[in-house]
Amino acid sequence: MLGGDGIWRTLEFLVDAGADRTVVSATVLLASNLPTFMPSKCLGGIGGVVETVVVDSQFRIVRDDGVYACFRGQFAACTQVEALDMSILGRDILDMFALIIDRRADVVAILGGLHFYTIQHRAP
Numbered sequence: 001m002l003g004g005d006g007i008w009r010t011l012e013f014l015v016d017a018g019a020d021r022t023v024v025s026a027t028v029l030l031a032s033n034l035p036t037f038m039p040s041k042c043l044g045g046i047g048g049v050v051e052t053v054v055v056d057s058q059f060r061i062v063r064d065d066g067v068y069a070c071f072r073g074q075f076a077a078c079t080q081v082e083a084l085d086m087s088i089l090g091r092d093i094l095d096m097f098a099l100i101i102d103r104r105a106d107v108v109a110i111l112g113g114l115h116f117y118t119i120q121h122r123a124p
Contacts, residue, residue: 019090
């Protein structure tokens, strides 16, 4: 994620296919030096309802060819450290891709552009 000081910081996301929005954790918010503005809506999930602020930033994800896919916009950010352990990549970004979650193979794949997938039946 691009911080307010112009430095890119490594950020881990929890891919959450059920989350409406991408949300930055308070820990990342504090480290990013990003200015915050206008309180966002309270966001709710399994852990309850939390207050958030809005940050204007960008983050990038490395593609398999080494080129970055960059996402710019306004994102919600938690203000309470205990509210969110890890930043969440939500459907506002994930809906642009095909998301494959294969628990057996321990794979999470985000496909876009020229990538595709097929499902095949394997004989026993």
